[in-house]
Amino acid sequence: MSDQAQSLRQMASSLDKYRLPPRNRQAKIITITSGKGGVGKSNFTLNFALALQSFGRKVLVFDADIGMANIDVLMGANSQYNLLHLLKREKSIDEIIQTGVGGLPYIAGGSGLSELFTLSDNDLNYFAEEVEKMAADMDYILFDTGAGLSKENLKFITSADECLVVTTPEPTSLTDAYALIKVVSGLQKDTVFKIIVNRADNDNEARQVADKIALVAKRFLEIEIPLLGHISDDTHVMQAVKRQVPFMVAFPGCAASRDVLNLAHRFAAMPQIPQSGALSGIKGFMQKWLRRSVH
Numbered sequence: 484m485s486d487q488a489q490s491l492r493q494m495a496s497s498l499d500k501y502r503l504p505p506r507n508r509q510a511k512i513i514t515i516t517s518g519k520g521g522v523g524k525s526n527f528t529l530n531f532a533l534a535l536q537s538f539g540r541k542v543l544v545f546d547a548d549i550g551m552a553n554i555d556v557l558m559g560a561n562s563q564y565n566l567l568h569l570l571k572r573e574k575s576i577d578e579i580i581q582t583g584v585g586g587l588p589y590i591a592g593g594s595g596l597s598e599l600f601t602l603s604d605n606d607l608n609y610f611a612e613e614v615e616k617m618a619a620d621m622d623y624i625l626f627d628t629g630a631g632l633s634k635e636n637l638k639f640i641t642s643a644d645e646c647l648v649v650t651t652p653e654p655t656s657l658t659d660a661y662a663l664i665k666v667v668s669g670l671q672k673d674t675v676f677k678i679i680v681n682r683a684d685n686d687n688e689a690r691q692v693a694d695k696i697a698l699v700a701k702r703f704l705e706i707e708i709p710l711l712g713h714i715s716d717d718t719h720v721m722q723a724v725k726r727q728v729p730f731m732v733a734f735p736g737c738a739a740s741r742d743v744l745n746l747a748h749r750f751a752a753m754p755q756i757p758q759s760g761a762l763s764g765i766k767g768f769m770q771k772w773l774r775r776s777v778h
Contacts, residue, residue, distance in 0.1 A: 495537035495744060503538060503752050509764035510543075510621040514643040517650065518659025520551070520630040523681045524649045526724065527714065528627040529557050530731045530740070533585050534747030537731075540622040543580070546592035547639055548629040555591050558583040559727030562591035569613060570602065576613040584732055611769040618765035631659075632666055641671040642772035644764070647711065651682045652692045661696055668704050676700075677711040679746065689713030712746030714739050 515531070517524040525548065532542045546554040555562045560583055568574040580588050602610065618624060626643065628636045640646050646667065650660040660678075667674050678696055683689040693710035700708045714720075717739035723730035731740050 510618040512643040512768040514626045515647045516628045517630045518663040533731045542623045544589040547626045565591040576617045645675040649679045676708045680713040682716040683713040714742045
C-alpha cells in the first residue's frame with residue numbers, strides 16, 4: 484500500500500509542472516451528484532478527493548447520500564462514528580471525522596442524515612457551529628449527495644459553491660443529468676455546474692456527451708456548463724471496488740487513475756473567483772442551507 488501511495492504522489496508530481504494557485508483562505512464547498520444511481524458517483528468522489536489530496540490540498544469527504552451511504556464501504560472501512568453521534572451531542576465534530584485510506588478524512592453519513600432535516604433551530608445552529616470549526620483547516624469539503632431530485636439533495640446542491648454532475652454516455656444517464664440541472668437551475672439560477680463523464684471510451688466521446696448537455700442547457704436554461712473531464716471505461720475500476728480499495732491506490736498507473744489526476748489538477752488550478760455580494764465557503768453554505776426551503 485505504501486508503494487502504491489508513493490506511485491500516486493509521483494504521478495501527481497509529474498502534473499505539478501503546471502503551477503497551482505495558492506490554497507484557498509476558506510473551504511470551498513462542492514456537491515457531487517448525479518441524475519440517477521449506478522453511474523459511479525461515490526467512487527468518483529472518493530478518488531477525486533485522493534487526487535486533490537495528492538496535490539497538497541486538504542480535503543474532507545462528507546457522505547451525504549441518505550439511505551445509500553457507502554464511502555466507507557468503498558475503502559473497506561468500518562466506521563465507528565457517524566453524523567448521528569454529533570447530532571445527539573455524544574461526540575464532537577473532531578471525534579466523528581475518521582481517517583480512511585491515504586489518510587483521507589471523511590464523515591460517514593448513516594442514519595444521522597435523515598435526522599438532520601428534522602432538527603430544531605437550536606440543534607441546527609449547534610451543527611452549523613461544529614461544521615464551521617472543522618472547516619477552518621480545509622481547502623475543499625466534498626458532499627457526496629444521493630442521486631436524483633430529493634428535497635435533501637436539492638438543499639445541499641443549491642447551498643454549495645459548486646456542483647459536479649457525474650454522468651455516463653448512456654442516454655438515460657444524460658436525460659436524468661439534464662433533468663437534475665434543470666430543476667436546480669430553476670431553484671437557484673446562479674448554481675455553478677461542471678460535468679464529469681464517467682466510463683467514457685475516449686476523450687472524443689466524453690466531449691460529445693458533455694456537448695449534448697451543454698447545448699440544451701445553453702438554449703433552454705441560458706446557462707453555461709463546461710466539461711471538467713472524463714474517466715475512462717477501465718476494468719481496473721471494478722477490480723478495485725471488489726477489493727474495497729480506491730482505484731487511485733490499488734492501480735495508480737491505470738487509465739482511470741491518470742484521468743482523475745488530470746481532472747483534479749485542472750480543478751485545483753482553476754482561479755477562485757469570488758461571487759460579488761454572495762455568501763461562500765462553509766459559513767455561506769451553512770447560512771443558505773439552514774434557511775433554504777425546497778418544495
